[in-house]
Amino acid sequence: MDIQDRWEKVDQYISEKILKDPEYMDRSRQRSLEAGIPQINVSSAEGKLIHIMAGMTGAKKALEIGVLWGCGSMYIASALKEGGQLIGLERDRKNAAIALKNLQDAGLDSLVEIRIGDARDSLKKIRENGEGPFDLIFIDADKKPYAEYFSICMEISHPGTIIIVDNMVWNGKIVEKGAEDEDTNGIRSLYDHISERQDIEATVIQTVGSKGYDGFAVIRVK
Numbered sequence: 001m002d003i004q005d006r007w008e009k010v011d012q013y014i015s016e017k018i019l020k021d022p023e024y025m026d027r028s029r030q031r032s033l034e035a036g037i038p039q040i041n042v043s044s045a046e047g048k049l050i051h052i053m054a055g056m057t058g059a060k061k062a063l064e065i066g067v068l069w070g071c072g073s074m075y076i077a078s079a080l081k082e083g084g085q086l087i088g089l090e091r092d093r094k095n096a097a098i099a100l101k102n103l104q105d106a107g108l109d110s111l112v113e114i115r116i117g118d119a120r121d122s123l124k125k126i127r128e129n130g131e132g133p134f135d136l137i138f139i140d141a142d143k144k145p146y147a148e149y150f151s152i153c154m155e156i157s158h159p160g161t162i163i164i165v166d167n168m169v170w171n172g173k174i175v176e177k178g179a180e181d182e183d184t185n186g187i188r189s190l191y192d193h194i195s196e197r198q199d200i201e202a203t204v205i206q207t208v209g210s211k212g213y214d215g216f217a218v219i220r221v222k
């Protein structure tokens with residue numbers, strides 16, 4: 001068994017034993033596969049962790065940057081306090097349409113508003129319209145503007161806001177000399193930005209599993 005096979009089997013074992021995803025998750029995944037959407041959603045284990053964090057912090061108002069087919073959205077929305085709302089930012093219309101179908105299937109569509117367009121523009125509008133502060137934010141879109149996304153997210157946060165950022169290890173490329181592509185450099189820029197801020201506390205957890213080798217940041221606004 002090669003190492004990736006082993007990681008996948010362990011993910012599957014964890015999923016079957018303890019994650020116990022609702023049935024709508026499988027139907028949603030299947031719908032997205034049939035629509036040809038790439039399976040670059042959060043892993044079930046990480047999704048469940050975000051769900052638990054949303055519950056732990058009593059999050060009512062949440063923001064997700066990069067919705068894809070709605071997997072992360074469903075983990076977040078299903079944990080929000082009564083009267084809660086999730087705003088999801090997605091630039092791809094097809095992804096947004098499938099995500100909406102999936103959310104309807106899950107009975108979560110009334111809690112989630114998907115805004116179509118470039119996340120940078122949508123974030124600036126949210127800031128201008130004073131729609132924050134958000135209790136929980138999940139950043140999981142294109143990597144080049146990661147630091148910019150994060151900086152705007154800080155402006156629409158409050159002390160105690162939890163910001164989770166996916167893909168912070170990127171198969172280890174962040175420490176690879178000669179890896180100078182814009183995604184890797186975008187992630188490194190966010191590390192630089194985080195290291196300079198005094199108003200947050202942060203960690204990054206490395207992960208292996210069905211999504212390969214990666215990791216995610218958990219940041220708390222002080």
Ligand SMILES: C[S@@+](CC[C@H](N)C(=O)[O-])C[C@H]1O[C@@H](n2cnc3c(N)ncnc32)[C@H](O)[C@@H]1O
Nearest residue numbers: 041042066068071072090091118119140141142
């Ligand atoms: C990794 S997927 C998101 C997965 C999702 N968070 C989940 O775990 O279920 C990234 C998504 O971000 C979207 N995206 C990429 N760049 C974007 C941008 N500049 N503005 C808005 N959405 C963007 C892509 O279309 C894609 O659907």
